[in-house]
Amino acid sequence: MAPASRPLDIITIGGSLAGLMTSISLRRLGHNVRIFERSPTPLLHDQGAGIVAGGDTQDFLNDYDETKTPSAVPSNTRLYLDKEGNVIHRESSLQHMTSWDLVYHICRANFDGVKSEYIKPDHLSRARRDGGQGMYQYGRQVVGLESAGSKAKVSFRSTIDGENQDDVKDELADFVVVADGASSEMRQLLSPSSPGRTYAGYLAFRGTVSEADITPEAVAVFVEKFPFFHAKGIQILAYVIPGPNGTLEQGKRKVNWVWYWNVDDSSDEFRAIMTDKHGARHKWSLPPGNNMVEDVWETQKQRARDLLPPQFAELVLKTESPFVQAVTDLEPPSDGKVWLLDGKAVLVGDSVAGFRPHTAASTSQAALHALRLPQVFRGEISREKYEEEVMDFAKRLQKHGVELGNRSQFGNHPFGSGYGDPSGADPRKA
Template identity: 35%
Template sequence: MPVPKRVVIVGGSLAGLFHGLYLKRHGSRVVVIEQDPGSVRSSHQAGIAFGPAVEEILRQYDDTGMQSCTPAVGTRIAYRRRQNVKEINVVRHLTSWGLLYRILRANFDGLASEAVPNPPPPRDGDGPAEYRSGQRVTSLRLDQTGAVTVGFIDPAGVEGSVTADLVIGADGVHSTVRDLVHAPATGVEYSGYVAWRGTVCESALPPEVAAYFAPRTSLNFLRDTYIVTYAIPPSTGTFTPGTRLINWVWYLNIPPSSPSLIATLTDTTGHVHANTVPSHLTNTTIFHHHLAEHLPSMPPPFATLLSSTPHPFVTKINDARTDAAVFLDGRVVLVGDSLAAFRPHFAVATEQAARHCLGLGRVWDGEGGATLEGWEREAVGYGERMWLASRLLGAFGLGRWGEFWGLLGRWVVGFVRGLVRGY
């Protein structure tokens, strides 16, 4: 199956850029359509982790020469006020969403930024690449020649279209492409808990607190809630100690459709957000109420870190997945969170998107007899297993024991099924 000549990618986040960069490097004409109106996506200073698939894409296709991540030396477990209960040999490559996004954009369409002020020139053989902001996809139509016409509307309300040999749906948990192809999905489901998030610059923390967090991932298990922390570079791409950010995520149970959930998602102007309340609009009174309740149970470094956060923000944790990834006679595929959106406890969303990209690359190269059907089986199977595993860890960390034991049985069945099917 040859590399498609004309590709439209719906969604301009990391999943879309992995695929866009791969295809550009292989000579395709690539158009990324991103509905966010800004020319650069907002990162909320979010931290991410990645593994070998992301490393492989950067090794082969990144020409910036930028350092992209910092490895943690291990993982520390804290329990209640005991801050050094266990060290385990789990090492993750840690970075910021904003930095990885800017590295990929610099390679894909030459975006200049503070992180990459001088984007690399195109390689010989690169195809043309275009990143369109503010266009919302409204339709997909397969014609008799096998081409797909993608309809969209721009911020001014003007309708337009672009035609491609392949459309890649990389538009996240609330995927428009998934809806347009009527993918058989479990549906977007609220987990029953939210994630409060924030970052604090190392230089703003007492030296002993920064030293506690900087070299490793740290988890603090409290009663029916837990916190994850790790150091990341800012979006500008600096890794010098003292300039990095200590990123934290705090999961808290909030029942569905409860007044507490509505209040949490209501910003300072009175608007109720569907998923994430931006940091500059977050009602921090609610955050400080939770913090005051749990501070007596936290180890001192965690208490200091969360209390020092100037602009926390909150996200409603959802997940979704579908049992199919290929549609319209192989002319539309779903990748990344559009195919399977996990709860973020294992931090594998970025790695999944890169796996999808490399797997499709093997199909296009004909490597080892790889087929689109085989790629779909592996991608759906991996998505199902990680979807269950992420729910399992969330239930464990948040003290949801009935849910935990039920999910454990489902995960074991799914794992065995994957072994039997060879993925």
């Protein structure tokens, strides 16, 4: 791909982390980038989720965050607990933990200069306004993508209340970044033979608790450590992430926990968990915001009392707004291609491959794409070389996630607990 002789008009489909990261790196090259985000609000809602900030994510923030906002809490030790809460294994392992909402607001500050409580005003003023223009256009759900001569045609409709949501409009672009996630409609449209998103057989209950609200016994295993508990059909883990408005001040941060729980998607239990208190059924996630049916949450809290080490049970019982994500798989495109429309569009982020969360690699994948794609635009690497690297990463991590998840939820983890039962009987049925 030869370097462009003029600034390109680029449309990015999807305004979450992958779309933002890629848009920032392309805007910095001097191109004009518009993000089409289907959410009807100017800012995406806080996902309430922690992120393990891997090397690519840190590299992206180091290279592109002009606000230089501190973003991570270090974790120096990985711990494994038994049912009684005793540490049965420890290993030195430096990792950096952040939060979805902090990274999102850092990216918005760098893409289109959005002000927020997450970014100090003097830090926001550092964000470079050189390069191309950046526009975040919310309330635009893309419904079509096709070639139109030398350009790509993006068709969309409004999702904003009060606007005509049946009226489909078209915009032309020189290039399109497809970042609409693991349920990517554009990938299904343009690569229909590629595998679709599938349920892996278990859910992830999630939540956060203020660091100030946990007991000294919990502090001992959670603060700046990465503890796990395994039993048959169960894995739970936790780590400290930035607190409200991204604060890293000790005592004001949050403890983020993730509890994997096997559930058949045809069961009454699955339907109950994925139906919110307003009666709406959700396919892939029950979002935060006090949406869980009270009886469902009471059942899970009782399971926490019965099945988890006391430190983990404490986190679950003190969580006020739990949410749930279905653990899913999305294999890379079967034809090995991430370039679409004869090179006028490219898949990025989870639309390339959806990893199980055990890999902690979803944000890293987005960052990798944002770091490497500018090299293609500058003519430093070919599209084929880029595709090879992207697909290699996707295949390795997608396979690794399946292996980790299946061992954790359907096999025997080396630090798993049988609650003293040498037969390894399922403790959830005791």
